[in-house]
Amino acid sequence: MPKSAKGRCTLCAHETTKGVMVKHLANCPRRQEQLANAASGKPQTLIHLRVQDGYQNAFWLDVEVRGTATLREIDSYLRRIWLECCGHMSKFTVGGWGGRDVAQSRRVDAVFTDDVELIHIYDFGTESITRIKTVGSRHGTPVSRQPIVLLSRNLAPETSCVECDEPASHLCRECQSEWDSPGTLCTQHAKSHPHDDYGQPIEIVNSPRMGLCGYDGPADPPY
Structure with a gap:
């Protein structure tokens, strides 16, 4: 990112x-x-x-x-x-x-x-x-x-969709892990971008652990 x-x-x-x-x-x-x-x-x-x-x-x-x-x-x-x-x-x-x-x-x-x-x-x-x-x-x-x-x-770092350069909202963990790609996708492209091994793209959240292991977001606040 x-x-x-x-x-x-x-x-x-x-x-x-x-x-x-x-x-x-x-x-x-x-x-x-x-x-x-x-x-x-x-x-x-x-x-x-x-x-x-x-x-x-x-x-x-x-x-x-x-x-x-x-x-x-x-x-x-x-x-x-x-x-x-x-x-x-x-x-x-x-x-x-x-x-x-x-x-x-x-x-x-x-x-x-x-x-x-x-x-x-x-x-x-x-x-x-x-x-x-x-x-x-x-x-x-x-x-x-x-x-x-x-x-x-x-502030959450800004990222772009690898398909169209629009602001990214989702992350494809298979693209990131297996295909040497940032794996970042806009909302529209995330809808049509499933992968078999890692499941559907996940929503990007403001955390450095995005894309690692099974991380999919923080607990509900307040922290």
Whole structure:
């Protein structure tokens, strides 16, 4: 898929580049209003993480995570929003394959220190690699009962139909896997493009796992 440099703030719908999004979130009026109206409670450490696919830079997320959350909760979040297809194994490491494994029972505030970047590996066969790094933190009241809050997300990369160059809406997994083709199809051509071995073309969704293993889309929000 082609690279997309832009994403959308989930609070105000402002669209900007990946590099500028962190600055926008620090000054977003809706974000400031959200923080001002946060329910009263015991202040705690909340960490802003940048999550990015290890292979396709077009796919990225900004999330705020409670410091008391565990890596297991991040694993569950990534599965729901991006990765889950067949219940594959996963792990966190420093350094990726061959690096130091980090237990999923570890707390977020104990792991994301000193500019540490964690690598999340999902599916040890048809792997998905995700890079996770701290870009900021605050000490205050959470804005949600959920341990992880989505702040921004990449816009879905635009792709073209291999048959007519119209915007693509579906993916043929057989063309992609067996015929060295992007396999991307518009709605019209997807209707007349079945394949025996992989079934009908599937709808394209905003996830780096599209076309891998049995992935066919994320869980229903909220994540």
